[in-house]
Amino acid sequence: MSQVEAPTQAFIAGSWLETGRTFEVRTPIDRQVIAQVADCGPEEARRAADAAVEAFAAWKQATAYERAAVLRRWYELMMQHAEGLARTMTLEMGKPLREARAEVRYAAGFVEWYAEEAKRVYGEVVPSQFPHKRLLALKQPVGPVFAITPWNFPAAMITRKAAPALAAGCTVILKPAEQSPLTALYLAKLWEEAGGPPGTLQVLPAQDPVPLSEVLISDERIRKLTFTGSTEVGKLLYEKAARTMKRVSLELGGHAPFLIFEDADIEKAVEQAMIAKFRNIGQSCVAANRLYVHARIKDAFAEAYAARVRRMKVGNPLEEDTEVGPLVDERALEKVQAHVEDARKRGARVVAGGQVEGLTFHPTVLVDVAPEARILQEETFGPVAPILAFEDESEAIQYANRAPYGLAAYVWTRDLSRAWRVAEALEYGIVGVNDGVPSTPQAPFGGMKYSGVGREGGKWGLEEFLEVKYVSMALP
Incomplete structure (x- = not known):
């Protein structure tokens, strides 16, 4: 029996289905089982593909206003169920409850935006050099979509993909992360309540994503793959999707630098760097992984930053004032511990944090970090902030661009030209x-670079799910 409000069956072709197999979802708070969730495989993938293709024929013909109305109802239901969605996220992946509430608003924002943008998929008339010809560029939905989402933002990573796809007229098959399937199933329940037609949005939880994914990626009828996750997995999916010439969007790893120049307001820079680093316990692809501070203010910044980190409330993520809760699982904790231990062996000093309680790694600040340390080469995905010095603007840019990743970067300066x-x-x-x-x-x-291809959000996110068709019409 689930301890949350979300369904636990697979959602295929508009029906909630048992699969005969289940897997456990454990909360990182105390590692207790909170749900037994349907475990989908190749058979369910084939059924979902058939349903997505059938539903696409009708959904693409629905008017933009009809699709917009369903999306708008989905948004409203998300806001009505904000507390239930937030609690579900906190239970299944450990995000502090107040951050989970903020994520619900952020996730719903994509649905609201694309409910409006659905009505703004414009074509163009292209001038012709021939008086008897009319040249048109039309935009049409690319087709059924296979979406794979991560556990760290269980709601927002879904709506950032599904909302523009559905607005464009595509149908979506979603494979959520095995650590956080309940939020995805909750959202599917709300899509159903909003009047989403059967087969337009389907959710297939799976403990092992490979067999299910192989079926959908090799299916020529599935015309688009959108994935958020590691660069290593993204490369494999990119290669496999090429075999059926799918459109691909990949949002992959990050290793974000945060550059703080000598003219910074240290107090304000500390607060922004706190948010960039420790939001979602550092488990974000855009988290600030490397803090580069001008040598002139490096010590003052490090002291102020460490003092602020020590004041962070560590505890149960269901408590209102908790700022840092547990990491998602043992594997995540082991990686954070390994990065800190490697840095210490190479001479780094821990000036704040470093303690471990269960799956909780206390927010940590490192100084004197060696350039070859793993934490400066790899994405940590945890609450550890290494602080390093630079001498001038050119050196700061060189350090920032040294990584093979290129997702997000941060700058603090009051100099407009800089x-x-x-x-x-x-x-x-x-x-x-x-x-x-x-x-x-x-x-x-x-x-x-290695952080992916394509864009999500805004008009750019909608275009990822649209094909451009050129029509040349000669007047008889």
Whole structure:
């Protein structure tokens, strides 16, 4: 029996189905089982593909206003169920409850935005050099979509993909992360209540995603793959999707630098760097993984930052004042511990945090970190902030761009000219200037280099699910 409000069956072709197999969902709070969830495999994948193809024929013919109305109802239901969704997220992946509430609003924001944008998929008339011809560019939905989402933002990563796809007229088969399937099933329940037609949005939980994914990626009828996750898995999916020439969007790993220049307001820079680093316990692809501070203010910043970190409330994520709760599972904890231990062996000093309680790793600040330390080479995905010094603007940009990733970067300066120079020089898809939380539904989200291809959010996210068709019409 589930301890949350979400269904536990698979949602296929508009029906809630048992699969004959289940897997456990354990809360990171105390590792207790909170639900037994349907475990889908190749058979369920084939059924979902058939349903998505059948539903697409009708959904793409629905008017933009009809699709917008369903999306709007979905948004309203999400807001009505905000507390239930937030509690579900906290239970299944450990996000502090007040952050989970904020994620519900953020996730619903994508649905609200695309409910409006569904009515703004415009074509174009292209001037012709021939008086008897009319040239048109039309936009049409790409087709059924296979979406794979991660556990760290269990609601927002779904709506950021599903809302634009559904607005465009596509149907969506969703494979949520095995750590957090309940939020996805809850959202599917609300889509059903909003009047979403059978087969337009389907959710297939799976403990082992590979057999299910193989079926859908190899199916030529599935025309789009959208994935958020690690760069390693993204590369494999990219290669497999190429075999059926699918459209692909990949939002992959990040290793975000945060550059703090000598003219910074240290108090304000500390607060923005706190948000950029410790939101979601550092389990974010846009989390600030490397804090580069001008040598002139590095010690003052490190002291103020460490003092603020020590004041963070660590505890049960269901309690209202908790800022840091448990990491999602043992594997996540082991990686954070390994990165800190490696840095310490290479000479780094822990100036705040470092304690471990269960799956909770206390927020930690490191100084004197060696350039070859793993924490400067790999994405930590946890609450650890290494602070390093730079001497000038050129060196800061060099350090920031050294990573093979290019998702998000942050800059703190009061110099307007420098803000423009650095923002333009950083090889990242997202740059927050004096802003630790730049993401918003109406703006593009995505990276360069090994951080992926394509964009989510805003008009750019909608275009990922549209094909352009050219029509040349000669007048008889």
